[in-house]
Amino acid sequence: MNKRPRDEPSSSFASAPKRQYGAGGGGGGYGGHGYSEERSSARRVADHYSARSNQTLEERENSPIIHLKKLNNWIKSVLIQLYAHPGDCVLDLACGKGGDLIKWDKAKVGYYVGVDIAEGSIKDCMTRYNGDTDQQRRKKFSFPARLICADCYEARLDEHLYEDAPFDICSCQFALHYSWSTEARARQALANVSALLRPGGIFIGTMPDANVIIKRLRETDGMEFGNSVYWISFGEEYAEKDAVDCPExxxxxxxxxxxxxxxxxxxxxxxxxxxxxxxxxxxPEFSELMRRLGALGDGRQDQSTLSQDEWEVAYLYLAFVLRKRGQPPSQRRANNANRGKMFLTENDIDFLGV
Known part of the structure; x- marks a missing residue:
């Protein structure tokens, strides 16, 4: 099969030439890595995303999967618009370079805490929040923020964020499946979410759709499948050094x-x-958002749209929403945004065991 043109990887396997899936995938259980091996795997993920450079708007628009990226952004925007409310306190796990900051700003949230394992990404998120990127924002973000560099599938975030909690909404986009390398990590990820959400709080996210992926695997010969823009390999060593060396x-x-x-x-x-x-x-409100983002073209001058291969990639993902049991508090907890700042320096970033 043809490989897609080389492009920068993102937090979804759709953007990488090739991905490898661990033993936890096909058998319906967890991977069997030991602790030291798992730490090494997590470090590879962190190093990989830290090494990625920010792209200019022109570079992003020239990506061969630009319409897929826009579709992903539309889905995340819809989730945020559906479940976030003005004044909400947000916990963004695996926040990366802060690509969803503008979405949260449009939702008029009151406080934002971003957590990511990659030091380079969290620093880029700080730069984006401060408005110091090539795409200079017209205005500052309306909410105070706090950034933490940590493996949110290993660290106990509730101990560190005790004074910031509870959060009204938690988000983890295209990254939660990284926690399923071991049962302990999967449990710690969910324990962090549950401990930090208020009763009635919402957890939104996106992840690979296992049903579709396993179905595709059963329909193909061998342990690999893909098209011109993605490739998935199960349990095999990478044959190419430019592949994303991050097992999923x-x-x-x-x-x-x-x-x-x-x-x-x-x-x-x-x-x-x-x-x-x-x-x-x-x-109507979401179809108009799709038009503005341009994943399917703008319906007017821009007739470019998602390719069939990109649409096939979209089929490999699902969106989910979870709610923490219990009745929401009668009134919002005050002052839990006091630890956030409207301008961040590197000294403001907390580093937890990474």
């Missing part, structure tokens, strides 16, 4: 749901990206 794990969603329930997180919604697009594109 398929998360069987029924197991994810059962494990989440142990941490008082109840399933509200799960939809494959294709189903998600078909449903929410019917709503």
């Amino acid at each position: 794990w398929v998360v069987p969603f029924h197991l994810f749901k059962l494990l989440a329930e142990e941490y008082d997180l109840e399933l509200v919604l799960t939809k494959n990206f294709h189903e998600f697009v078909h449903e929410y594109l019917q709503k």
Whole structure:
């Protein structure tokens, strides 16, 4: 099969020439790595994303998967618009370079805490928050922020964020499956979310759709499949040095749901990206957002649109929403945004065991 043109990787395997899936994927369980090996794997992920450079607007628009990226941004925007409320306190796990900051700003949230394992990414997130990027913002963000460099699948965040909690909404986009390399990491990820969300709080996210991926694997000969813009390999060593050397794990969603329930997180919604697009594109406010983002063209002068291969990649993902059990408090906790700042320096970034 043809490989797609070389492009920068992102937090989704759709953007990489090749991905490897660990033992936890095909068998419906967790991977069997030991602790030291797992730390090494997490460090490779961190080093990989730290090494990625910020792109200019022109570079992003020239990406061969630009429409797929815009579609992903539309889905994340819809999730945030559906479940975030003005004044909400936000916990953004695996926040990366802060690509969703503008989405949270448009939702008029009151406080933002971003956590990422990659030091380079968290520093880029700080730069973006401060407005010091090539794409200079017209105005400052309306909410104070705090940034933490930590492995949120290893560290106990509730101990460090005790004075910041509870949060109204937590987000983890295209990254939660990294926690499923071991049962301990999967549990710590959900324990952090549950401990930091208020009763009635919402956990939104996106991850690979295990049902679709395993179905595709069963339909193909061998242990690999893909198209011109993505490639997935199960359990084989990389043959090319330019592949993204970050093993990933398929998360069987029924197991994810059962494990989440142990941490008082109840399933509200799960939809494959294709189903998600078909449903929410019917709503005028979201169809207008799609037009503005341009994933399907703007319906006017710009007739460019998502390619069939990019649409096939979208089918490999799902969106989910979980709710923490319990009744929401009668009034919002005051002052939990006091630790945030409206301008951040590197000295403001907290480093937890990374």
